[in-house]
Amino acid sequence: MKTDIQIAQETTMLPITQIAKAAGIAEEFIDPYGKYKAKINNDIYKTLENKKDGKLVLVTATSPTPAGEGKTTVTVGLGQALCRLGKNAIITLREPSLGPCMGIKGGAAGGGYSQVVPMEDINLHFTGDIHAIGAANNLLASMIDNHIHQGNTLNIDVRNITWKRCVDLNDRALREVVVGLGGPLNGMPRQDNFVITVASEVMAILCLATDLEDLKNKLGNIIIGYNLNGEPVSAKELNAHGAMAVLLKDAINPNLVQTLEHTPVLIHGGPFANIAHGCNSIRATKLGLKLADITITEAGFGADLGAEKFFDIKCDKANISPDVVVLVTTIRALKHNGHGELEEGVSNLVRHIENLKIYGVPIVVALNKFSADTESEIEFVKSICHKQQVKFELSEVWEKGGAGGEDLANAVINMLETDQSNYKPLYDLQLSLEEKINKIATSIYRAKSVYIEPKAKKELDKIEKMGYSHFPICMAKNQYSFSDDPTNLGAAEDFITTIKEVRIMAGAEFVVALTGSVMVMPGLPKKPSAENLDIDKEGIVTGLF
Template sequence: MNRPLLPIQSIAHRLGLADRYLEPIGTYGAKLKLELLTDPDYPQRGKLVLVTATTPTKTGEGKTVVAIGLAQGLDRLGKRALVTSREPSLGPVFGVKGGGVGGGCAQVEPSQKINLHFHGDFHAITCAHNLLAAMLDAQVFHGNDLGLDCAQITWPRTLDMNDRPLRQVTIGLGGKRNGPLRETNFVITAASEIMALVGLADSREDLRHRLAALVVGYTQSGQPVRAADLGATGAMMVLLYEAILPNLVQTTEGTPALIHTGPFANLAHGTSSVLAQAMGLRLADYVINETGFGADLGAEKYVNLVMRSSGLKPAAAVLVTTVQGLQNQGQGVLEQGFSNLAQHIQILRRLGVPLVVAINRFQEDSEPDLARVASYCTAVGLPVSIVEAFAKGGAGAVDLAQKVVAVLEKEDGSVQPLYALEDSLEQKIQTVAQEVYGAAGIMVSERAQMKLQQFTELGFANLPICMAKTPYSISDDPKRLGAPSGWMLRVTDAVLAAGAGFIVVLAGDVLLMPGLPKVSRALSLDVDSMGQITGF
């Protein structure tokens, strides 16, 4: 049975958080002030645990449920723990996967508010992104003093909704008064570079630096034009004034939770903000941090991008798997899906992260199937726990919590990025393709080759790479299941994200603006006669 929600001040006091760092928003939520990070009374003391997964199905394997359940399980052991997670995007909420707050007895609350507009962070990021687009077009319209080449404007617009027709659009229709006619596109807000850089910034000063560095296009001579050149940095800082502050909420059992930023892992770096994690490590002994999709995306990017940028180092990882997920990867045969589990285990070992396997139990799972998965994990030398956090909350994750604590006390991980920043961009792609995805090599399209060469000539070759690919296969093809070998990663395009501090590399047929399915979650949502939201 879920407990009644506690006032947010009670959650803050559980963490020993002084009132001066709390800005309540309503009864059950608050923003945390950044000054907390420079207060010597709050030194960094906690251990960071990544929660990642094997390759998921389209409806997800309950990774967020396990992360929340683990924090609740640690709480039941008398440990000071909190969970850090991403803010949900309205795309999945109204699309296929639904909400992103966990489920059952392992949710972050107030779940409906968090799933919808929450504290306005997504809207602020959307507005800051589109303000920059508007200022760019206004600059071109009013004389183009910067000499922007309209054919080389790269900054899109954004919208936090799955909207297929906006993937490629023409603007400036209706004559000269509406600006020059040109093609552009929309990306979903979770794929906005501003979402990524807000998530990676470690201070307001760092945020300002990253915003100023945003590259929006190029001049006729091929020189980059930045947000700072447009004079847009200050206005974007104003729009993001509160969005940069992490959000404090609670789980169904009153365990503290920090929910902040929402970059997708298949399109961006896929984890909660650096600021939320840094605060968590000052407020708790154990910070459970969910990373998006499988270890091939979320965990790889955490080590190669987030850790490298922030200095935050995971002490251990929990690899979530399910019977249904492994059966899907095995094309209906559970044991054939073990190759996928083995590949994700290998990824985490290659990254140097000590790990525990969590089998997230679904109601329809049989005892023999669960036992077969558990036996496989034991045979390869890993601690494993069957988790029932959805049905039982923290009580269903106490065994996992005990095993995570044991690993943290026993093992000292040697977590290191997979490649050096001095490697060429193609070498970095090759390393991830071969050592993470198990590819034989890479095939780089002519378009992608031109982009990588351009970025190298402009001095961006020392940036890490952020792979954008399907989350439903370790490969770049969602139909290629298990742990395929002998295939070539198809690099189709590349995008410079100078503000975020990485190069986005598109592999296969990945899209930065999803579309709604024929039957979407939007069809089940409503407000009843009592004013209650239904259908989540």
């Protein structure tokens, strides 16, 4: 059996100019990065202002195993299938992070015959967006320490600096560090932290900004910490936001690539859904809606994380709403959630279906088929979906590409033509921050109650007094369980969600609530995927998946 990277490397790609033309993008609006990648420059948006938006399809999933369940693969395969059926479709995805790529999960460009190419480039640096985000993040960090070193006219409290440095790799040794050692010339010693770049507020801002001016304004609103009087200090007060925006002037523009079947794909932004809002950029999604009749996008991890944040954060900020939701699952994931028993594990699928119904968007369940799945197992999952009164389709896009997703594509087309979406968010933004946290935890996670630790409660009260109570909540939670305990699988219930920390992201305009032991800087596993990566003298990469 061929590996994902072998399949990708054997594919004949079309020049990106041809992909752009097929997507309705004039050559004047593309800035090529080699032959097969391009940035879409800002000028295109003005030409599309009066064009009607197409339909939006969100792809999400049940609670995953550590290896993932093929959500991106199904997204890519569905896009290919829609194009095979003669539809004008475009795919919008997030950019892969080097963290999971070098860790345990591997790349994030799809798999089998439903991949985005050039696969190696997309998974390894791509057009440099994530590095630009890291540079902007760390420029702000260095300007904070330099301001303190040069006299600290803003009276920044060195004990209360909340801005973190970042790197786009899993490195547990950087979770807690001390900077400024070595004497006065090296600055003032203080405790510091690193987060993975995809958890940086700069990443969230890039994905939620509507244009360059909005990006700069949001960067200026970042709260870096507090002064000696307990008042917030912003990046704007450090005069850092202009330079940060300069570093992001190209990164803000979406990237155009193609699938193995030459379907156009906009890949832009890469926030994780367990520690950030987990959706690709507003600019890419809205561009897709103008260019195509059907735009397919995805939200990270399970629907309790990515889809909830898509509905309750991204939809409001982008003024969009999905017309259909595709809920991806696998026999493997359902068995995992049932501790080996499919009959027990389907409770996880049912819970996700019930949750998605809250938002009023038509649902189709896509079972991502593996070779080990039996007909009886497939029929059992199908029967569960019928009991829940949602459509069910088999996806074989890993093995067959777009041809293996035509039944799913036809179901989506039919739903777009006949079913009415009555999208509504989970909560009113005018609720207090604590009320919004409780709403997510009790309605989506099904916690019996929420316990907010004293330190977090104090921070919530401070954020409310600062005037940010109208912000949505971005829950940071493990992706394996509805609870904050990753071992509590299936459809967890009768548990308490514990909020250990809250953070204000005034630039991104949401409040992060960290539950349980979730980490914003992951570590590598015992045998990281990086050990399998190699390159030969001809420059051919192996071991990437």
